[in-house]
Amino acid sequence: xxxxxxxxxxxxxxxxxxxxxxxxxxxxxxxxxxxxxxxxxxxxxxxxxxxxxxxxxxxxxxxxxxxxxxxxxxxxxxxxxxxxxxxxxxxxxxxxxxxxxxxxxxxxxxxxxxxxxxxxxxxxxxxxxxxxxxxxxxxx
Numbered sequence: 852x853x854x855x856x857x858x859x860x861x862x863x864x865x866x867x868x869x870x871x872x873x874x875x876x877x878x879x880x881x882x883x884x885x886x887x888x889x890x891x892x893x894x895x896x897x898x899x900x901x902x903x904x905x906x907x908x909x910x911x912x913x914x915x916x917x918x919x920x921x922x923x924x925x926x927x928x929x930x931x932x933x934x935x936x937x938x939x940x941x942x943x944x945x946x947x948x949x950x951x952x953x954x955x956x957x958x959x960x961x962x963x964x965x966x967x968x969x970x971x972x973x974x975x976x977x978x979x980x981x982x983x984x985x986x987x988x989x990x991x
Contacts, residue, residue: 900940
């Protein structure tokens with residue numbers, strides 16, 4: 852199994868990603884991209900995309916980016932992550948692009964930028980930076 856297959860398999864097992872309709876749209880070395888529709892069920896009281904959705908996509912993108920540098924017998928868990936909400940999530944789709952900032956054996960620092968897509972134009976709405984901890988997976 853390739854690392855991309857491993858990441859796609861793990862992503863497909865995340866029930867929350869299924870619930871929000873997210874797709875893993877790109878996987879590269881140290882990078883991933885995830886998109887999700889900004890549907891009516893994920894809006895807050897002002898009609899903007901809920902920050903919880905923005906955070907969820909950004910955290911998952913940062914974690915998956917970290918996993919691209921590991922073996923297929925490993926995954927990651929988020930140790931800590933911070934979010935800077937830059938602008939309201941207004942659009943049709945949210946796109947999270949994760950990348951590794953500093954790889955390591957015991958911890959991986961990664962980040963993600965989240966964009967709202969409206970009428971074909973992306974607007975940067977959030978930046979997340981966090982620490983991912985590699986964990987061993989049980990053999991299938």
